[in-house]
Amino acid sequence: MASPRRFWLFKSEPGVFSFEDLLRARGKRTGWDGVRNYQARNLLRDDIAVGDGVLYYHSGGKAPSIVGLAKVTRAGHPDPTQFEEGSKGYDAGSDPKDPRWVQVTIQGVQALSKPLSLGDLKQERGLAGMALVQRGQRLSVQPVSVKEWRRVLQLGGVADDPTGP
């Protein structure tokens, strides 16, 4: 029996790569590259599977918000930018035979009818346990529980989970 799908929240600065950018990308897909934190890397490498659901979060700006839904279409594989000399993600210490950094591929599905700002989320009692609303939480890839996922979709005006199988 296949393990149940899981849910995640990915942070991105919209000025770097926004949800709109994702929807405009070829196949609405992108390699989620550039993660250079070991805890997040481990999630990408070990825990995130094809079919998992992703909340797309815009950090920074006046009202940082969850803005869209995506799904994982390819599990962890080496992040090519770690070997690109001159790129921001270049890591001279990463061995091509044993790459240090991992990406997954995600595909944009749809924007939330109602984007949910961090302020909105903090006011929801049912979401008090979300990693995102915890003080000092900086992880750019975070686990989301099924309950949190459902609540976010409900609040975001999405009736049926469009990322489902």
Next chain:
DNA sequence: GCCAACGTTGGC
């Protein structure tokens, strides 16, 4: 622009 929180680095 400020600054709290956190992760990483490197001297010892």
Next chain:
DNA sequence: GCCAACGTTGGC
């Protein structure tokens, strides 16, 4: 192995 210094994230 400790910990100070430094860099980054990201809300405000």
